[in-house]
Amino acid sequence: MRKAFAGVRALDGVELTVLPGEVHCVLGQNGAGKSTLIKTLSGVNQPDSGEILWNGESVSVADPVAAIQLGIATMYQELDVVDGLTVAENIFLGHEHARAGVTERRRSAKEAAALMARLGHPQISPSREVGSLSAANKQIVSMARALSHDAKLIVMDEPSAVLDSEEVKNLFRVVRELTAAGIAVIYISHRLEEIREIGDRITVIKDGRTMATNLPVATTPTAELITLMTGRAVENVFPPAPGVPAEAPVVLSVQGLGLAGVFSDVSFEVRAGEIVGLAGLVGSGRSEIVETLYGARKATAGTVEVDGRRLPPGSVRAGVHAGMGLSPEERKSQGLILDEPVYRNVTLASFGRWAKLGMLDERAERRVAREQLDALELRPADPDRPARTLSGGNQQKLLLARWLVHGTRILLLDEPTRGVDVGARAEIYALIRRLAEKGTAIVVISSEIDEVLGLSDRVLVVAEGRVIHTSNADDIDEHRVLDLVMKGTAA
Amino acid sequence: MSEQNSAATLAGPAPTGGQTPPDKTPSAIGRMLGGSAGRSLGLVIALLALFVVGTVTAGDRFASFENVLTIIRFASIIGVISIGMTFVITAGGIDLSVGSVMGLATVVATLSWVQDFATSTSWIVMVIVALAVGAGAGLINGIVIAYGNVVAFIATLAMLVAARGLAEVLANRTTQIVKEQGFLSAMRGDLIGVPILIWIFVVVVVAGWFLLNRTTFGRRTVAIGGNLEAARLAGIKVKRHIMYVYVLAGLTAGIAAVMMLARTTAGTSTHGTLYELDAIAAVVVGGTLLVGGRGTIMGTVLGVLIFSTLTNVFTQNNLSTSVQAIAKGAIIVAAVMLQQRLANRSRARKP
The missing domain is CATH 3.40.50.300 (P-loop containing nucleotide triphosphate hydrolases)
Known part of the structure; x- marks a missing residue:
């Protein structure tokens, strides 16, 4: 599996290669072109030049449906679930099990339950309304939808932004299970600690260009990553606290x-x-x-x-x-x-x-x-x-x-x-x-x-x-x- | 992608007054096209096209000063209501009751005891009564919506039905003739060759434009429609302001009632039927966002003028009102689609 890009509007020469079963992290500051990269992969934007290679073949991802058919699923930062529908309805949204236009509720519920179990959340009932779920559980639903499409590559755009540390742990567990099954994950995050924990390789982009790609997570020092992202070294993140005078009102x-x-x-x-x-x-x-x-x-x-x-x-x-x-x-x-x-x-x-x-x-x-x-x-x-x-x-x-x-x-x-x-x-x-x-x-x-x-x-x-x-x-x-x-x- | 903060952010915070980078401000023309003038441009073109069609098909009957006044006079009543509606929609709401509130105001202002009182004092009494009925109905809408937490669509739908019913009860389903001569001679006259009705429209438009674009009231309206929660957390009294906006819409319905009385010399519960839809159509065609946060008085005026010119062109050519209605529907869709395209283009032009 390989993808190469060059010169999408906000991108100017981005290149990365994703292998089956790996967690490929994309690092970059806000505005570095991460969102555009995702949109290009998911068929929302079209590249001006360059190409996407999928299993060695050049493919065009004309629209989001084409991306899904290829096996590329995207979990956006703003969760794209419909609050008023049930868990099962959300999972099979757009590819409902139906006979002559009548939905097969029982079959959907059964498959949805299987997917939730696979994602480690058997307690989420397929008939539950999604609006009543926490952000973390909505994310699980979004992930189940990706799996229901039989995705080979799941793009996760800052999935941990809405989660607290416990929930992040569960997310990581799910990601590990996915990769163990040969599914590739592109993981986008600001948080270096997370990338250290979950990632295999890192691509750093800045100003729409690849600064470095295929960096091994285990051995690349943080300082180097920050330097690549920002163009200069960062030290002393927190300013010193001088202490509050006792007489302050x-x-x-x-x-x-x-x-x-x-x-x-x-x-x-x-x-x-x-x-x-x-x-x-x-x-x-x-x-x-x-x-x-x-x-x-x-x-x-x-x-x-x-x-x-x-x-x-x-x-x-x-x-x-x-x-x-x-x-x-x-x-x-x-x-x-x-x-x-x-x-x-x-x-x-x-x-x-x-x-x-x-x-x-x-x-x-x-x-x-x-x-x-x-x-x-x-x-x-x-x-x-x-x-x-x-x-x-x-x-x-x-x-x-x-x-x-x-x-x-x-x-x-x-x-x-x-x-x-x-x-x-x-x-x-x-x-x-x-x-x-x-x-x-x-x-x-x-x-x-x-x-x-x-x-x-x-x-x-x-x-x-x-x-x-x-x-x-x-x-x-x-x-x-x-x-x-x-x-x-x-x- | 708009961020350029990598080097700048790491330069370390300066205590005060850092260097300003060269602005990437769009040119004056770009700004105009991206702004409300650009959005109105399509409307102006549409209006001109209608004038060309009118002149070609109906000749001098269409292209005369008298006929232009007819078009504007025809637009003036809906126009006044549409200005109030512009505020409501900009604030993120909707008011379906304006038409029947206007009808109610014409009825109350022509009740025999009101007219008798007006005859014994001044015709202004009728005007005040009409405005008070409009503003009062708006106040009820506003309280129910802002403090009763009823969705605007439902609250004003209820007012639509109730005001029409009340008007029927008060008028006993009759048409009440305006007998107060002072009122008629004052409101049906001319001022420098232009009917009073048109002057009222002009004054309301100018006042509306000023209120929306130059006052704290307008700023609050846009802020609430743009992001109610942000406005609330910034300390703006959101509920009270929403109430005021509906009072304003009711007030414009009251003004429209006065104009209607002058034009038809009668008050009846059927006045203003479906005016709310014409007003909403004019506002939306004009470029005010239906979800709130952006409103344009000039756009609304152009929207109203387009519809009244269209009616005039059809009437001059002896075409049926049914065909007119079909054309109106097509125009609403075409105009909104055109605007979305223009809006997208101006957004894409920004870096």
Whole structure:
């Protein structure tokens, strides 16, 4: 099995070879051309030049149906399952078992159950509605669909992005079973640790070109990979934490906060200039805690005080007014207005400030936005470009810019580096620390424990809707956090 | 692929004011074609084509100043409703009730006690009553949708049915003649050779354009339609604003009711039947996204004018209204397909 590409629009000479039964990892920063590569393989885009060799023969993948018929299945990052249909219906979507147009439900259910069992999830019933499944289980359904097509090659686009560490383990187990059966996997991810664990060989692409291909996973040093991806070496990812002076005032105080059925009795304080991290698994209640103290959800117990003044529960407006700003977990669906220009996204929380009698002052908005774009080194620094066209890292900076423009003193950052590539991450870490040094109180959530520990001054470990441990970030390590999380979840 | 951040991101954060890279801003023309003007270009061409067809087939009967005024006057009532509808659709909603709310407003404004009160005070009373009925119905829509969490399609469908029913009850299924002469002489007159109805349309269009493009109200409307959750989390009072948008739509239905009374000199519960569909068609043909987040007042105006010109061309050539309806349907589909193509092209042109 071999594929070669040259010169797709966003690609300019990409070459990689995939062998049966291997996990071939593709590494590259956001915008390196990974998505385009996937789309070309799955028949969504057509190459301008170059060719795809399949079992030694040159093939054209004219559309997604052609790709499926060849045996190439793709699992997109945004899971492409239909929430309103059942597991079995999703698996056989487009190639239903039917006689004279009438679906054979029993046969579908039986085969679906067999596929789920093969993927290690016999507990997922074929008749269950997919909308009621977790992201991880939806991914299993998506994978079962690929298998139902008798795929020889499965392309997985950042499959771990929606998963927590337990679920990632299961994903890896499934991937190993697939490869043992001779199925090839193209695995796309930012996370080097994952690639180390699951991959066989690595291809690095940058700016639409292959920088290196067929690197053995086991022996290629991380530093070399990062250098290939970014064009230069990365060191000291996390900025040093200078420590918070004892006299720094408490800005945010949360006492006994609870949301019925989700979390309860959460209490903590954040001082000016302090970064507090919330560590925990997906679904532990981390995001809900932050959303509730922000006012996006209405607390059923407890109080939130900013500068000693109590906020009414369930009012985002009051939170924002008091000086809080939230950068939500889902940047695209919760944070940005993708088709609106960058400057309007930057001023979304504060455009009224420059307005006179309800009339907008767009010139002032552009000017202020441009100042922030320059200060945060957001690229491209064009205030009129639609937010959609920015990379993940730059979209994250845009959200920070929104709250900086607003004069926010308490920043709540939910997964600030999700979908952000390695190089830009370091920059965002530095930016967050710089804001803290200027006196901003910051609460950070991340699924990546090393990120929470590296970035924060103080860490709260959350499990099952409770804060089970609080300590200085220096006094705890990744193993201890994981240990606490496991115990807390089991209890 | 738009990212160019590899070298820049690793250069290390500067405290303030980094270097701005050379902008890859599209040229002025590119920006215009990609922007609302470009999207409207197809509509202008379609409108011109209709004028050519009209002039060729009907000659001077079509291409006269009087006839152009007729076309615009014909467009004015639907046009005013469509401006309100543009706001609702831009905010991600829909209002199916505007036609019957307009009918209700004509009925209430012509009730005998209202007209008697107007005669004893001023004809303005009738105008105020019509506007209040429209805005009031819009307020109910807005409260039910924003605070009652009822889907806009259903809430306004209910209002469509209920307002029509209420109008029938109030008017007792009769046609109520406008007897208030002050109202008629004021609203049926001309101003510098142009009918008052057209002036009202023009004022509503200008006000609508300004409101959508130059005010915080318009910005909130676009933000909510573009991404409701993002707007909410940025501290915008989303529910209250959605309510206002429906009040605005109701208000334009009230204005349209005043215009209808002036044109027909009568109030009846059948006024405005199916106007909501004409308004939605004009808004969507004009280029406002049905899913919200992008609205264009100029596009809506062009959409309304295209439909009224089409009707005029058909009438001048003595073609039946049935054929007209078929042509209308075809135009809606053709226009939306053309726009999608233009939109895709302008998106593809961006790097």
